[in-house]
Amino acid sequence: MGLIGGSLALNIKNTYESMHIIGYDINEEQVKLAKSLTVIDEISSSIEAGAKKADFIVIAVPVTQAVQVVQRLESIPLKKEVIVTDVGSTKEQIVQTASCLLSKGIQFIGGHPMAGSHKSGVTASKAHLFENAMYVLTPSPHTEKEAVNRLKKLLAGTKANIIVLSPKEHDKLAGVISHFPHIIAASLVHQAEHYQQGNPLVSKLAAGGFRDITRIASSSPAMWRDILLHNQDALLQMFDYWLDEMHNVRSMIEKRNAENIYAYFSQAKEFRDQLPVRSKGAIPSFYDLYVDVPDYLGIISEVTGYLAEEEISITNIRILETRVDIYGVLRLSFQTDEDRKKAKVCLEGRGYQTFIS
Numbered sequence: 631m632g633l634i635g636g637s638l639a640l641n642i643k644n645t646y647e648s649m650h651i652i653g654y655d656i657n658e659e660q661v662k663l664a665k666s667l668t669v670i671d672e673i674s675s676s677i678e679a680g681a682k683k684a685d686f687i688v689i690a691v692p693v694t695q696a697v698q699v700v701q702r703l704e705s706i707p708l709k710k711e712v713i714v715t716d717v718g719s720t721k722e723q724i725v726q727t728a729s730c731l732l733s734k735g736i737q738f739i740g741g742h743p744m745a746g747s748h749k750s751g752v753t754a755s756k757a758h759l760f761e762n763a764m765y766v767l768t769p770s771p772h773t774e775k776e777a778v779n780r781l782k783k784l785l786a787g788t789k790a791n792i793i794v795l796s797p798k799e800h801d802k803l804a805g806v807i808s809h810f811p812h813i814i815a816a817s818l819v820h821q822a823e824h825y826q827q828g829n830p831l832v833s834k835l836a837a838g839g840f841r842d843i844t845r846i847a848s849s850s851p852a853m854w855r856d857i858l859l860h861n862q863d864a865l866l867q868m869f870d871y872w873l874d875e876m877h878n879v880r881s882m883i884e885k886r887n888a889e890n891i892y893a894y895f896s897q898a899k900e901f902r903d904q905l906p907v908r909s910k911g912a913i914p915s916f917y918d919l920y921v922d923v924p925d926y927l928g929i930i931s932e933v934t935g936y937l938a939e940e941e942i943s944i945t946n947i948r949i950l951e952t953r954v955d956i957y958g959v960l961r962l963s964f965q966t967d968e969d970r971k972k973a974k975v976c977l978e979g980r981g982y983q984t985f986i987s
């Protein structure tokens with residue numbers, strides 16, 4: 631009953647009102663919180679008690695724990711037609727372990743909603759977390775097609791784009807676009823911390839763009855430890871490529887090779903600029919709205935006050951530039967494009983000029 635389990639529970643409940651959702655968590659506080667926030671209808675006192683009654687079982691725990699939960703399910707008398715899925719960020723080891731369920735005729739379908747947050751816990755759950763995100767399913771060749779269709783139907787309300795991949799393909803792709811970037815984000819933070827020892831100004835200067843590119847370094851260390859350990863093979867290969875690449879860049883700089891440095895950035899820009907902007911990837915983007923604001927005391931509370939009146943919630947706020955006598959730019963971030971559109975209408979209606987980058 632953490633971030634992902636909670637978000638799926640909320641979403642499924644929104645889609646199928648009559649669905650009865652039973653929650654279990656090793657941490658009693660989390661599951662109690664889930665019940666009091668009406669994310670679930672019922673608390674189960676054990677995995678066994680809940681699993682026996684279930685038509686669908688969603689395992690939403692850290693990946694090393696997911697392996698153990700799958701093993702635990704093997705010895706529980708489950709309903710014959712139950713569908714078991716998980717949401718882990720890695721797939722090979724979990725799916726491999728689940729062959730013990732498949733060999734008993736239990737339908738297991740690996741799953742990974744490729745969107746989330748650096749926050750953990752049920753309080754950060756959101757019913758629309760997976761909207762426009764990719765949602766990978768990794769059924770085994772022994773999984774029945776009808777079971778995959780039933781799971782897709784259960785997840786339809788997430789409005790995610792569901793695709794089917796093999797566990798190996800999944801782990802490689804997730805390694806490139808999610809797991810390896812987390813390592814790099816953490817390493818940049820370590821580098822800043824190292825230089826901070828010689829110059830305390832590092833923290834002050836790191837407040838801007840540095841925070842953006844390292845946001846994911848604030849994610850759960852335990853969750854990411856487990857992901858790296860599960861995806862060892864794919865990540866080790868990526869390290870080889872990355873280290874070569876860094877050596878090349880280093881050598882371009884050392885040799886003052888302006889042409890190659892330009893090409894390095896220009897090729898990266900070209901590829902990045904053609905990435906889809908409207909769909910969510912594994913590292914979610916935020917929907918930003920820029921607002922021109924005059925520089926006077928209380929301007930931020932004025933703008934946020936108008937949004938609060940219309941119940942539009944902001945996920946982040948930053949003043950990008952403000953000097954005396956000129957307009958500053960306020961960057962407001964929203965969880966969904968819909969919230970951003972509402973905010974645009976709200977603020978323009980009150981005379982502000984807004985723009986979307």
Ligand SMILES: NC(=O)C1=CN([C@@H]2O[C@H](COP(=O)(O)OP(=O)(O)OC[C@H]3O[C@@H](n4cnc5c(N)ncnc54)[C@H](O)[C@@H]3O)[C@@H](O)[C@H]2O)C=CC1
Pocket residue numbers: 631632633634635654655656657660690691692693695696698699717718719720742743744745746747748749750751752850853857
């Ligand atoms: N955080 C994210 O953005 C995303 C995470 N995932 C995957 O989803 C899974 C869950 O992640 P989050 O929801 O973010 O973590 P979370 O920390 O918010 O929730 C995990 C929950 O699992 C519980 N738990 C741990 N071991 C357990 C066990 N043996 N039995 C019962 N409950 C247990 C914890 O007490 C916690 O409440 C992980 O496998 C992660 O790789 C997938 C997509 C995005």
Ligand SMILES: O=C(O)C(=O)Cc1ccc(O)cc1
Pocket residue numbers: 718719743744745746747748749808846849912913914
């Ligand atoms: O916070 C972020 O940007 C994330 O990286 C979220 C995330 C975490 C784990 C996943 O498997 C997929 C997405």
